[in-house]
Amino acid sequence: MGVFHFANHIGTICVLLASITVSACTSTSSTTPSSPTSVDALQLTSTSAPLSGGGALQVVKDLPAPQNTLNGNEQPLSPNDVLEVNVFQVDNLNRIVQVDAGGQISLPLIGTVTAAGKTVRQLEQEIETAYGANYLQSPDVSVYVKESIGQRITVDGEVTRAGIFPVSANSSLIDAIALAGGFKPVADAGKVFVYRNIGQNTLVANYNVEQIRAGKSRNPRIYGGDKIVVFASKSKIALSNLKDALGVASSAARIAVIPGI
Numbered sequence: 001m002g003v004f005h006f007a008n009h010i011g012t013i014c015v016l017l018a019s020i021t022v023s024a025c026t027s028t029s030s031t032t033p034s035s036p037t038s039v040d041a042l043q044l045t046s047t048s049a050p051l052s053g054g055g056a057l058q059v060v061k062d063l064p065a066p067q068n069t070l071n072g073n074e075q076p077l078s079p080n081d082v083l084e085v086n087v088f089q090v091d092n093l094n095r096i097v098q099v100d101a102g103g104q105i106s107l108p109l110i111g112t113v114t115a116a117g118k119t120v121r122q123l124e125q126e127i128e129t130a131y132g133a134n135y136l137q138s139p140d141v142s143v144y145v146k147e148s149i150g151q152r153i154t155v156d157g158e159v160t161r162a163g164i165f166p167v168s169a170n171s172s173l174i175d176a177i178a179l180a181g182g183f184k185p186v187a188d189a190g191k192v193f194v195y196r197n198i199g200q201n202t203l204v205a206n207y208n209v210e211q212i213r214a215g216k217s218r219n220p221r222i223y224g225g226d227k228i229v230v231f232a233s234k235s236k237i238a239l240s241n242l243k244d245a246l247g248v249a250s251s252a253a254r255i256a257v258i259p260g261i
Contacts, residue, residue, distance in 0.1 A: 048201075049239050055200035057243055063196045063205045066223050074119035075169065075224055078150030079103055083115065085127065088140035093131075096146065109135050120145065150224040155180035156249045157230035158187035172219045173207055176228055188233035189213075194220065195227040195246055204242055 048058040069076060077083070079099050085107060087093040097105040103116025110130040115123050124141045131139040145151075148166075153176055156162045160181030167176065173194065183189060189210035196203050211217040222228070227249040231237060 047239055049243060051202065051243070051246075055202065057202050057204060057239070057246060059239065059242070060203050060205050063194060063203055063220065064198065065221070066196065066225070067198060069119070069223070074121065075148070075151060076117050076119060077115045077123065077145070078148070078224070079116050080149040081115070081145060082147035083123075084144040084146050086142045086144070087131065087136070088142070090136065090139070148224065152224055153222060154227040154249045155230075156227070157245065158184040158232050159230050160184060167222060167224060171222045173209065173222055173228070174212060174219050176222045176226075177209060177230075180228075183209075183230060186232045186234075187230050188235070191231035191233070191235065191237060193229050193231070193237075193242060193245070194222070195229070195249070196223065197225060202246065204246070206237075 048056045050056050066076065077099060079101050081099045083097050083099065083105065085093075085095050085097060085105075093108050095107060097107070099105055099115045103114055104112050105115045106112055107127065110127070113123070113127060113130065118126070120143050124143050127141045127143070128139050131141070151167055151169075152164050153167050153171075154164055155176055159177065160183070162180060165176070165179040167179075173192070177183070177192070190206075190208040192207050192209050193204050194207060205220075207220060208217055212219050227246065229245040229249055231241075231245075235241070
């Protein structure tokens with residue numbers, strides 16, 4: 001009987017050891033970190049890295065509307081935008097002005113007004129307040145955007161015609177790809193990345209254009225200042241690739257010359 005009980009104890013210990021070994025192997029396998037080298041990993045993981053010019057590049061699932069756009073309904077004015085300012089029934093105050101590099105415009109009587117970063121409605125209200133304070137009673141001011149530098153996007157990577165393109169107030173990602181002539185044969189419609197400046201940071205999100213065209217995903221709105229990069233089908237996507245692509249697209253935007261401007 002003693003031998004029998006001893007054998008039973010040995011069998012129980014072996015089973016426990018085997019169980020512990022399997023559990024340990026499983027735990028080690030499940031906790032091994034995976035490198036975010038695939039598009040799926042970037043879609044599921046919010047990752048960030050510092051940028052040389054300040055701020056950070058942050059990978060997000062979806063891009064928010066730019067700041068100061070009234071939830072995407074207004075486009076902020078930018079340096080070099082050309083504006084027409086009309087004061088109702090006071091023609092001698094009407095002007096066509098260009099927003100300077102510092103984001104300001106100059107108007108009769110009231111002098112310098114900051115325009116960049118504001119919506120058209122905000123600028124109208126500020127000009128009305130300035131004229132109403134000392135010069136006019138209940139002024140009615142209208143501001144029209146004649147030329148907008150801020151309403152341009154960069155499309156780069158595996159598209160037929162990479163470059164800088166003007167966009168309308170309701171342009172979408174599909175519209176932007178069409179402006180660039182569509183995809184090259186080597187392009188991957190599932191590896192389309194859109195960059196957007198939000199405050200000091202640059203956010204980037206991955207969109208699958210094939211699913212958008214099939215009606216399986218929404219067609220995101222594109223705003224002036226966005227940068228769109230299309231990667232090749234065989235390319236591996238990691239955060240370093242996204243930083244490099246942003247640098248190339250940003251350089252192209254800075255040196256581009258737009259015909260007719």
